Amino acid sequence: MTTKVKSYKMLIGGEWREGLSSFEVSNPQDNEVLATVPSATKEEMMEAIEIADRTFQMRDPIPTHERIRILSKVSDYMERDHESFAAIIASEGSKTITEARSEVSRAIQTIRISAEEARRLKGETINFDQNPGSEQRVGYYQRFPMGVVGAITPFNDPLNLVAHKVGPAIAAGNAIIVKPASATPLSALKLAEAFVEAGLPDGYLSVVTGAGREVGDALVTHPAIKMVSFTGGSNAGEAIIKKAGTKKVSMELGSNSPVIVLDDADLSKAVHACCSGAFSAAGQNCIGVQRVFVSRALYPDFIDRFVEATVALRVGDKMDERTDIGPMINEKEAVRVSEWVEEALTMGAQLEVGGRREGAYYSPTILTQVPSGAKVMMEEIFGPVVIVNPVADLDEAIEKSNAVNYGLHAGIFTNDINQAFKAIRKMDVGGIMINDSSDYRIDEMPFGGTKGSGIGREGVRFSIEAMTEQKVVCFHLDD
Numbered sequence: 462m463t464t465k466v467k468s469y470k471m472l473i474g475g476e477w478r479e480g481l482s483s484f485e486v487s488n489p490q491d492n493e494v495l496a497t498v499p500s501a502t503k504e505e506m507m508e509a510i511e512i513a514d515r516t517f518q519m520r521d522p523i524p525t526h527e528r529i530r531i532l533s534k535v536s537d538y539m540e541r542d543h544e545s546f547a548a549i550i551a552s553e554g555s556k557t558i559t560e561a562r563s564e565v566s567r568a569i570q571t572i573r574i575s576a577e578e579a580r581r582l583k584g585e586t587i588n589f590d591q592n593p594g595s596e597q598r599v600g601y602y603q604r605f606p607m608g609v610v611g612a613i614t615p616f617n618d619p620l621n622l623v624a625h626k627v628g629p630a631i632a633a634g635n636a637i638i639v640k641p642a643s644a645t646p647l648s649a650l651k652l653a654e655a656f657v658e659a660g661l662p663d664g665y666l667s668v669v670t671g672a673g674r675e676v677g678d679a680l681v682t683h684p685a686i687k688m689v690s691f692t693g694g695s696n697a698g699e700a701i702i703k704k705a706g707t708k709k710v711s712m713e714l715g716s717n718s719p720v721i722v723l724d725d726a727d728l729s730k731a732v733h734a735c736c737s738g739a740f741s742a743a744g745q746n747c748i749g750v751q752r753v754f755v756s757r758a759l760y761p762d763f764i765d766r767f768v769e770a771t772v773a774l775r776v777g778d779k780m781d782e783r784t785d786i787g788p789m790i791n792e793k794e795a796v797r798v799s800e801w802v803e804e805a806l807t808m809g810a811q812l813e814v815g816g817r818r819e820g821a822y823y824s825p826t827i828l829t830q831v832p833s834g835a836k837v838m839m840e841e842i843f844g845p846v847v848i849v850n851p852v853a854d855l856d857e858a859i860e861k862s863n864a865v866n867y868g869l870h871a872g873i874f875t876n877d878i879n880q881a882f883k884a885i886r887k888m889d890v891g892g893i894m895i896n897d898s899s900d901y902r903i904d905e906m907p908f909g910g911t912k913g914s915g916i917g918r919e920g921v922r923f924s925i926e927a928m929t930e931q932k933v934v935c936f937h938l939d940d
């Protein structure tokens with residue numbers, strides 16, 4: 462039975478608008494067309510930006526209590542519509558319905574925290590008299606909204622990563638334009654509906670859907686865009702930075718996260734965490750487990766238990782609550798993953814399990830003895846493939862973990878506090894999880910990476926601060 466194709470409108474300056482043309486959004490599981498979405502023109506993006514800029518410049522700022530009310534209402538509406546948000550994520554994206562429900566719960570939390578942090582946004586007094594000659598000066602710095610934020614978001618967490626842009630931007634008093642991934646725009650549009658229903662004044666939020674590069678370019682380069690907040694691949698991030706010029710950028714980019722498993726690790730905990738971390742969201746996860754380095758003494762047992770756990774995973778229909786792994790976002794990406802696995806095998810890697818593609822589905826795959834030059838070792842696979850290689854000791858594991866141009870998250874399993882602190886000191890990453898895999902995050906914590914994994918930190922409070930300008934105020938009193 463085919464479902465009716467819904468025609469969506471995009472939000473431009475408070476007006477829901479059809480485009481001059483549209484593009485289709487399909488279900489990656491069976492390529493069924495789910496919806497048509499406006500394909501915005503460059504002119505429509507420019508219009509959204511100009512409306513947002515006029516709104517920010519001409520209107521009185523939304524008072525903090527009103528921002529708190531709106532954000533709180535949005536989270537209430539998301540709670541009310543929890544299942545329909547989940548159904549949209551699981552239809553347009555590649556997450557299972559269970560994974561989608563978890564994402565909705567996190568996105569609700571992200572918006573609620575944005576409301577809480579709006580209340581806590583503050584400046585600080587400055588003791589100018591710490592400097593001789595400034596005895597008669599008193600003052601402080603205060604945080605002011607930047608103006609219009611341009612946000613570009615990826616396909617894999619189509620709701621929560623949009624919430625991580627819009628929630629903080631509104632909490633800080635900005636206006637924001639969102640350009641969501643063309644594969645998964647419906648979640649962003651539904652979130653926008655919640656903001657409109659909650660009473661966000663027109664002009665503060667636009668969601669401009671477009672497949673063309675010129676739409677993104679206009680958002681990145683327009684002088685009224687005071688900050689570009691990008692989440693996506695490292696290649697796109699670098700291209701955006703070059704185009705943005707001298708404006709603030711936040712870059713949440715890719716990674717190929719390592720996990721170290723030492724001799725004294727809890728084997729069951731390590732296997733469970735690495736299996737979940739490698740294969741949830743069909744491996745399309747920026748902090749997913751991609752490279753596991755296991756001490757030689759534990760290596761055979763780890764491999765046996767990891768293969769056993771992987772074979773037990775259920776690959777199938779996203780909407781079936783028993784399913785562990787759904788399809789990748791499209792068949793093209795699954796073919797790419799298949800080619801990377803073939804390259805590694807040609808270079809001498811061993812296939813322990815998996816290695817099969819059917820349409821957009823790729824079976825959960827474990828490769829061992831992977832040579833250092835293989836793409837699956839050096840680049841971000843962004844698919845359900847994980848490497849497990851033996852190491853002699855922690856030093857070798859750290860050296861191999863750091864030998865890539867990524868540094869988002871890492872994990873280490875050990876009960877030796879000295880070994881843990883050595884890894885904390887020496888691993889070049891934005892976050893290291895002790896006795897967890899790299900795939901651990903709460904939406905309140907600072908989140909981001911080193912090297913090619915990004916610039917700056919998200920996490921609600923940290924995004925709010927990044928989306929403000931500090932202004933110093935100093936009074937020179939009479940002597």
Ligand SMILES: NC(=O)c1ccc[n+]([C@@H]2O[C@H](COP(=O)([O-])OP(=O)(O)OC[C@H]3O[C@@H](n4cnc5c(N)ncnc54)[C@H](O)[C@@H]3O)[C@@H](O)[C@H]2O)c1
Pocket residue numbers: 613614615616617618622640641642643674677678681692693694695697698700701712713714715716746747841843869909914915
């Ligand atoms: N660090 C994080 O927080 C985080 C979170 C999720 C995903 N990611 C990364 O995102 C990638 C997967 O998502 P994706 O495939 O949607 O990424 P992508 O880079 O292909 O696209 C991300 C977004 O950027 C847009 N885009 C792409 N190239 C652009 C350009 N040159 N100029 C302007 N906009 C451009 C896309 O339309 C999309 O909206 C992975 O690398 C993953 O690691 C990182």
Ligand SMILES: O=C[C@H](O)CS(=O)(=O)O
Pocket residue numbers: 617618622745746747748901902
């Ligand atoms: O894909 C990257 C995500 O930001 C990781 S998480 O879903 O936010 O944990």
